[in-house]
Amino acid sequence: MRVLLVEDDRALSEAVCSYLHAKAFVVDAVPTLALARTALLTTPYAAVLLDLHLPDGEGLALLPQVRAIADRPIVIVLTAKDQVSDRILGLDAGADDYLVKPYDPAELLARLRAVERRRNAGAAPVLAMGDLQIDLSQEQVYRAGVQIPLTPKEWALLRVMATRPERTHTRERLLDALYSFDDSTDSNTLEVFISRLRRKLGRDHIETMRGLGYRLATHTSQPEH
16 A cells, blocks of 8 residues: 655654554655645655644645545544544544544554555455465465465565455556555566465466556456566
8 A cells, every 4th residue: 555644844754654554554755735745746645644733724624635636535634632523523524534642653553454444345255266266355375275475565466466366456556556666676576576476376366468557367368467
């Protein structure tokens, strides 16, 4: 999952980024509304973590732009304000959840997952493909009943494809799930991770759609290489 963190407290921003990176999230952190607006124009996000008081304005001013995005990201407001009226204001403006500072990063993680579960309530929590079962809620993968250990990057890549298995996912979309603004990548980085997943899951479970990208196979025919 790729997340945009809009937070001007540098120490808090670094702590949240470090924690979520360890949980297989890709996080872009920006300290102002202006930078957040630019990021939203250029990058698809699954979630926005939004501080209310920023150097160039109130965080809620960002919500109209977020609501206008076709595949709208989850928004969790992060603020020191703990009045019920403040929470109502944020939720009425379009936020999905509200977390009062100081907060435990583990609670933030739980909120992210809970909101996403609600948003994806119509999707099957376990995707079955032949001998492969992908449990999105538990973040586990089984092949013929045996759990397959995946690295955080491998899971991040598989998760994107499993959440929308009917789609062909472009290289750009998949790389967005793997790396933040500050990460450097080689030209063949995605192919390396696809190759690793194929070795673990079985080569016929990931198809190459030549010139378009990759998708999970819904049949067992041999994919292109």
